[in-house]
Amino acid sequence: MTAILEVTDVTKRFGGVVAVSGASLSVPEGAVVAVIGPNGAGKTSLFNVVSGFETPDGGTVTFRGSQVHRLQPWQIARLGLVRSFQTPVGFPALSVWENLMVAGSAREAEPVLAALSGRWRDREADADRRANELLEQLNLHDARDLRLADLTPGDIKLVDFARQLMMQPRMMLLDEPASGVDPASIGRLSGLIADVRAQGITVLVIDHNIGFVLGIADHVHVMALGEVIADGKPADVIQDPAVVEIYLGKRA
């Protein structure tokens, strides 16, 4: 399999703190890859670099064959690399349906001139259909016209996931999707990620929940102190003495 995302020697410093230090990883197209590691290991900083929210101090990020580490977040998103955030607040004052439509509407429908001429109307039908299908699938159809802020945290997380899917991404970056999700719903989340993968969407996921990660990932990278210290099949990685010491060992 060819790599859809290639991170090479990425370094990111914040003042004197080195958040990411020469990290490299490669994500094959269509795979589910996880990055695990203790707090402060640089996982989210790495995500921020990959998604364009931070510019790396060194190294390169290549997505689908083109270098993206100098691009703006919106440019990277338009290439089909869509990320989530640890705190999935989304757009609280917008309805659930509007939250999805923001992601799904056609770019040509958005400028102020399109609003004035009304030319956006015939461009909405496709996104509207996809939004309703997604809400149906996620069992959120009754919440369609509620404000996002009025949903439960678990449902807000689902809307977050649906919003990313509305972008019809090639690859999703999920930042701790299982945090704050009750154990009973973890299985459901795993199922959603399996569905996404079945559609051919590549997934790179950060999470603390080892059980969850082992259940969904083909490949695991372990980060500590800004570096990727180990990688391999999930079952092999958790046997690695270095990983046990740095990550799992600390929890015992």
Place this chain on the structure above:
Amino acid sequence: MIGVFFFFVGVLTLAGIYAILAMILNLEAGWAGMWDLGIAGLLAVGGYTFIIVTQTQSDDVVFAPGLPMWMGIILGSLAGGVAALIIGVPSLRVRGEYFLITTLAFAEVIRQLAVNLNSITRGTVGFNQFDRPFEALAEGRGYRVLLLVLVWVVAGIVYILMRRLVHAPYGRVLRAFRDNDPVALSLGKHTNRHRIQTFVLAGLLYGAAAPLYLWFLRIATPSIFSSEVTFVAWTALVIGGIASKSGPIVGSIILLLVTESVALLQGSAEFAVVLASTRFIVLGLVLILVMRFRPAGLVTEQQSLAAASNRVQVRSS
């Protein structure tokens, strides 16, 4: 009795003008999250451009082309848009507080320019003789009623325009990045371009609306573009309900009726001075009461826009 009638005609005309300003402010602040404190500045740019290019009092000014009124309105509007572009491009790149400070400072700079560019603006004396539209149709007090109608027709047009904008994908994107800019960026929205686009549109609209303000006051001096204009428009918006469609109109009418009605309690000349300052006390009181009992304003965003998604869907499917 007739005096009271014309007094309220005047108050409602001013309320209509503030409703227009508050609706434009609502577009930039309520929906796009850009807290503009320079409304008076953009209004001054539009108003002065209009009056300078159309005025016929050519004594002691170096520039008096005497263009027709419609060209003055277009040029005033363009000047407002250009001013918004010039201050928007650098200040919207950085965080929101910088925009707030830049716009506030801009408004003061414009006022100082108006005071000091004597040979163009006639300084603090300003302009006090200019034509108003449709003056042939009504005379004296009758014209006040005509102006009231004209102002509210324009307010109606602005309302329809705003409704069109907020229900389009454009408006949805504005409200989205107002709530959460990083998420909007992660969805491929070039949020800064939307901000600049919106601020320029607001500048064009303030510029185009400025002549109404001049026609109502019948003067154009630096003092009518003080920051008081900005704060009255903001207060009207907050009272009426920020980010709702009709809130700016409701807020402007209530605020202006309450504060200006203080003038009806006429007394001696000394008392008039006291009354003038009472307006601000009343304004503050109204604001406190609304914030205490309806913190989201009299009309909320939820009431105004929640049902919108349904309506849009029916049209599109």
